[in-house]
Amino acid sequence: CADSAYAILAKHGIKPDYVCMLERTDFTAEFFKEAYEGIDGGVLFILASLVHPKALSYLENRSFMLVSKPSRMCLDFKLHLFGYLGGGPSVAYMNYSLAMLLKHKNIILIGQDLAYDEKGNSHPSDYKHGSNFESEEEHIEIMAYGGNGKVTTHGIWVYFKSFLEQIINENIFSTTYNCTEGGARIEGSLEKPFKEVCEELLIKDLNKPFKKLNSL
Structure with a gap:
């Protein structure tokens, strides 16, 4: 899941396998300030190598790893054996890239509304920095989820959406489902209710936790 979603999931007793962080600000680092007993254990936090030092200090007693983006600066360090x-x-793009690298045949997007809700809120009510955190940005109309009507968004979300649509289009290995059930349409994804997709795809017991791999 995304860094900003972790606290929301944890408060509802939902434990993700991986939590990704991309941005480098101290503001973003605050998503990891609070620990969640019974949830944190077994979760791997995957952070871009340029995140704020506060994020690392908050995760000191949790499992985390640093990864580099394939940016020109990171490539110049020539640490290619560590991968990128x-x-x-966006952190959604980072999560999607991880799912592709793990060869998931089905990728389910949820919470990727990339638009304001009917009340003009930019985030859920339990978002750490407030539901109207980005509500003052310029509003732009785009196609709504389901193809019926329009929703309002802003320029940065349109930018994020275009990158996500590009990687979905390039991913010939996986089927991508958008189960957000609202917000903006994400081209290239199949729009289905989350409950329906779960009933179709989540039919096997995964027997977690998985067997640990040996160190390289």
Whole structure:
């Protein structure tokens, strides 16, 4: 999941396998300030190598790894054996890139509304920095989820959406489902209710936790 979603999931008892962080600000680092007993264990936090030092200090007693984006600066360090992840402008792109690298045949997007809600809020009510955190940005109309009507968004979200649509289009290995059930249409994804996709795809017991791999 995305860094900003982790606290929301944890408060509802939902434990992700991976949590990604891309941005480098101290503001973003605050998403990891609070620890969640019973949830944190077994979660791997995957952070871009340029995140704020506060993020690392908050994760001191949790499992995390640093990865580099394939940016010109990171490539100049010639640490190619460590690999690269992401390359896009958003943490959603980073998560999608990870799912591709893990060869998931089905990728389900949820919470990628990339638009304001009916009340003009930019984020959920339990978002750490407030539901109207980005509500003052210029509003732009784009196609709504389901193709019926329009929703309002802003320029940065349109930018994020275009990168996400590009990587979905390039991913010939996976089927991408958009189960957000609202917000903006993300071209290239199949729009289906989350409950329906879960009933179709989540039919096997994964027997977690998985067997640990040996160190390289």
